[in-house]
Amino acid sequence: MKSTELQPSTPAAGETALPVMTNAGTAMLKPSAEIGSQLYRSDAPFGRIDCTYSCASQPSIHNHISSEPPSLTFALLPSFFSAVLVVVGWYVVNKAQSNRERRKQIREYISDLCENLEEIEALAITYHTTERAEEKEQEIISKLGRFEKACSILPQFTESQKYLKAVPASKLSVDAKLLQILRKAMTLEHFGDEHSGALSRRHDHIQNLELASDNVQEALEKIRVDSLD
Amino acid sequence: MKPVETIRISVAKQFTKLPGLRYIRLGPFSGEEFRKKFLLEPLRQGNAVIVDLDGVRGYGSSFLEEAFGGTVRELNLDIDDALERLKVETSVPSWQLDVDEYIRTAKTRKIPSNS
Numbered sequence: 001m002k003s004t005e006l007q008p009s010t011p012a013a014g015e016t017a018l019p020v021m022t023n024a025g026t027a028m029l030k031p032s033a034e035i036g037s038q039l040y041r042s043d044a045p046f047g048r049i050d051c052t053y054s055c056a057s058q059p060s061i062h063n064h065i066s067s068e069p070p071s072l073t074f075a076l077l078p079s080f081f082s083a084v085l086v087v088v089g090w091y092v093v094n095k096a097q098s099n100r101e102r103r104k105q106i107r108e109y110i111s112d113l114c115e116n117l118e119e120i121e122a123l124a125i126t127y128h129t130t131e132r133a134e135e136k137e138q139e140i141i142s143k144l145g146r147f148e149k150a151c152s153i154l155p156q157f158t159e160s161q162k163y164l165k166a167v168p169a170s171k172l173s174v175d176a177k178l179l180q181i182l183r184k185a186m187t188l189e190h191f192g193d194e195h196s197g198a199l200s201r202r203h204d205h206i207q208n209l210e211l212a213s214d215n216v217q218e219a220l221e222k223i224r225v226d227s228l229d
Numbered sequence: 230m231k232p233v234e235t236i237r238i239s240v241a242k243q244f245t246k247l248p249g250l251r252y253i254r255l256g257p258f259s260g261e262e263f264r265k266k267f268l269l270e271p272l273r274q275g276n277a278v279i280v281d282l283d284g285v286r287g288y289g290s291s292f293l294e295e296a297f298g299g300t301v302r303e304l305n306l307d308i309d310d311a312l313e314r315l316k317v318e319t320s321v322p323s324w325q326l327d328v329d330e331y332i333r334t335a336k337t338r339k340i341p342s343n344s
Contacts (some may be wrong), residue, residue: 039316127335136290137250152321176322180330183323192250 038115099166106157106167110220116147117220121213124186127207132195140186148179154223171226174219178212185212235277238267241284251291268300270312278341281318282328292322294331294338300333308333 065196127136151174158165158172185208190196199205240248244267245258269279282288284344301311317328331338 004233006329019259122294134256141248141292142286145285148287148323150322176326179323183288183327184290186290188256188294191291192255193252219268 006185011055091106095164098229102166103229110224113150114220117217120144120147124209128190128199129201130198144183151179167227172223174196176221178216182216185209231332233291234276235279236271237279239281246285248285248288248292250289251295260292263296264299274305280317282317283323293327297328298331298335298338301332
């Protein structure tokens, strides 16, 4: 790389030169200086190289070869980006932990629902396969009602989350049609005064009841799988 | 037929939190009782009725069928008119489905005799 010596003093008569600031004080840039050449002052301590001549226009020269320190804003930029990254990283980790906890709660809730469903199914089968027991009728209606309400609450587990939901709300719904079929299987026919005596375990009515229960069970299991980590 | 006014009924607050079976003779708070007390007269007078199903322990399908399907049969309502003037509100979607189905199939469903 070429080098051009900066003149420490004023230019000679007839010679046009540009004053420049260096870290060794003011100097004069020779008109013959080429862009890209390194400028130096021979009178600077240890022949120190001051700067590189990067532009031909006067204002730019002064700025480019100035030895002033960079602006404060520019210096703080990397720190700002680091801080932003830290905050975003914290949020993401925190959100992931919170979602893991929420999914665990959903799975536990599903387990309880599955248990309840098994109890209701057993109760209904016993009711239909034995002589009519009126006290069981209200019990079936009550337990079924509570079960249906509990299923309808499932989507609310993630309703309060606007972003990055633990599980999409659409995957937390039990098809209302399945619940309707289950209730009809248990409480529409052969129920109340239609109860005509004990049915066989293999009777169509009992088979339909078991099938309806299986379908709801399957829907709950699917939600449980969708809620795995 | 444009309803004269809309009447709101809450099963839990105005009738019972423990709905019973189908007919009055089978026990208290039956579907038949609910129909006679709350649905027939307002609809006969040309009003619309909105029934809030929430707040109860649960419903037997026979209760819902007798209350809503039974209303359509007793008043001999046109199905579209019944769907327009007889509505339910509930947070449990399967109850809504049930009532809609019983209104639609009221005239074709085979009902056990009330004797």
